[in-house]
Amino acid sequence: MGLYNFDDSISRENSACVKYDSRKAIFGNPEVIPMWVADMDIPTPSFILEAIKKRCEHPFLGYTFRDDDYNRAIVNWYGQRHGWVIQPCWLDFCPGVVSGLNHVIRAFSKPGDRIIIQPPVYHPFYSTVESNGRVLVLNPLIETNGNYSINYDELEMLAHDGAAMLILSSPHNPVGRVWTKDELSRLGAICAKYNIIVVSDEIHSDLVYAPHKHIPIASISEAFAQNTVTFGSASKTFNIAGLTSGFVIIPNEQLLKRYKQELEASGAGMGNIFGNEALKAAFSSQGNRWLAELLDYFYGNILLVDETLRQRLPRIRFVQPQGTYLLWLDFRDFGFDEAALNGKLIIDAGLGFNAGSGFGKEGVGFQRMNIACPRTTVQLALNRLVATFGTSR
Numbered sequence: 001m002g003l004y005n006f007d008d009s010i011s012r013e014n015s016a017c018v019k020y021d022s023r024k025a026i027f028g029n030p031e032v033i034p035m036w037v038a039d040m041d042i043p044t045p046s047f048i049l050e051a052i053k054k055r056c057e058h059p060f061l062g063y064t065f066r067d068d069d070y071n072r073a074i075v076n077w078y079g080q081r082h083g084w085v086i087q088p089c090w091l092d093f094c095p096g097v098v099s100g101l102n103h104v105i106r107a108f109s110k111p112g113d114r115i116i117i118q119p120p121v122y123h124p125f126y127s128t129v130e131s132n133g134r135v136l137v138l139n140p141l142i143e144t145n146g147n148y149s150i151n152y153d154e155l156e157m158l159a160h161d162g163a164a165m166l167i168l169s170s171p172h173n174p175v176g177r178v179w180t181k182d183e184l185s186r187l188g189a190i191c192a193k194y195n196i197i198v199v200s201d202e203i204h205s206d207l208v209y210a211p212h213k214h215i216p217i218a219s220i221s222e223a224f225a226q227n228t229v230t231f232g233s234a235s236k237t238f239n240i241a242g243l244t245s246g247f248v249i250i251p252n253e254q255l256l257k258r259y260k261q262e263l264e265a266s267g268a269g270m271g272n273i274f275g276n277e278a279l280k281a282a283f284s285s286q287g288n289r290w291l292a293e294l295l296d297y298f299y300g301n302i303l304l305v306d307e308t309l310r311q312r313l314p315r316i317r318f319v320q321p322q323g324t325y326l327l328w329l330d331f332r333d334f335g336f337d338e339a340a341l342n343g344k345l346i347i348d349a350g351l352g353f354n355a356g357s358g359f360g361k362e363g364v365g366f367q368r369m370n371i372a373c374p375r376t377t378v379q380l381a382l383n384r385l386v387a388t389f390g391t392s393r
């Protein structure tokens with residue numbers, strides 16, 4: 001018997017909740033089951049809420065800094081969960097990982113520089129590069145029967161032509177890959193050879209299903225550590241994205257100095273008092289226990305989708321993710337164009353997924369489904385999928 005219950009369905013409507021209260025704006029249908037943005041319908045654990053309430057007992061919410069306990073919580077978490085011994089002096093803040101990506105792009109490249117990404121991939125990887133006037137260079141993943149891998153030959157050619165950095169999604173959103181040490185070593189070696197900084201977005205690193213194991217690319221060798229900027233956050237894992245707090249790990253002194261300058265220039269370095277308290281409560285032994293149960297629960301949700309689709313709707317192809325709570329469903333067998341597929345899902349089935357094209361043209365025909373919710377919600381969504389697509393020719 002677990003300590004935690006993830007089955008309760010708690011209404012999030014009318015709480016200025018992006019996932020629920022933006023449905024009309026996003027889908028044109030305010031009634032869809034929202035299974036899109038990467039935010040969980042599992043409440044933030046009570047030990048985090050308590051830590052925030054406790055801080056409120058002190059009637060001053062003035063300027064604060066991140067104290068030694070905060071740094072120690074990250075150091076311990078990384079050491080224990082990911083086997084990477086980091087130094088507190090390598091750490092700095094980011095007001096969310098997307099904001100951090102903007103900072104590193106400005107800190108480590110100049111307008112017109114080339115930046116490599118690997119589609120289909122998290123859409124802000126495109127927008128942060130483009131909105132900063134840098135040039136996007138695409139190194140699409142190779143897809144074979146739903147399994148994704150890195151195209152190293154192409155990466156080597158692109159790297160040879162020069163690039164300031166490569167932004168890596170590790171684990172990968174949306175395809176759910178947890179990159180192996182071998183894969184990361186090959187990628188890291190190419191980037192090191194051509195002086196391309198690896199910016200590793202590891203926001204999903206704690207959401208990994210056994211036997212897969214997250215490996216921070218910077219932990220592989222000292223050379224990689226010196227060439228990598230790693231982003232992390234407690235926000236996905238513990239459902240605290242609204243606290244807009246993340247962190248960056250930069251072992252290279254020069255790179256860290258430039259990052260700090262950029263953060264200071266943007267005036268965004270102060271952070272968030274509740275974000276600090278939440279992280280300390282999250283990256284703890286309690287957090288570890290809660291997360292173990294959460295991952296078991298999500299894996300149960302994934303199995304439910306897998307079994308249902310295989311038995312009742314095999315035309316929707318799906319490979320179990322190795323990490324993340326995001327499922328990458330392949331609807332290409334139906335032959336619908338994107339508008340027709342979206343219409344079927346949103347209007348006929350009443351489901352709010354992320355359209356695959358949002359992750360790049362490689363995502364056309366796919367949809368991203370977020371299963372970070374009570375199992376009853378997953379079951380309801382599956383019933384609607386079967387009712388709608390079971391009859392499609």
Ligand SMILES: Cc1ncc(COP(=O)(O)O)c(C=O)c1O
Nearest residue numbers: 038096097098099122173203246
């Ligand atoms: C790969 C990846 N990076 C970053 C983010 C967003 O991070 P933040 O809310 O800290 O900006 C997400 C959210 O879905 C994500 O999937």
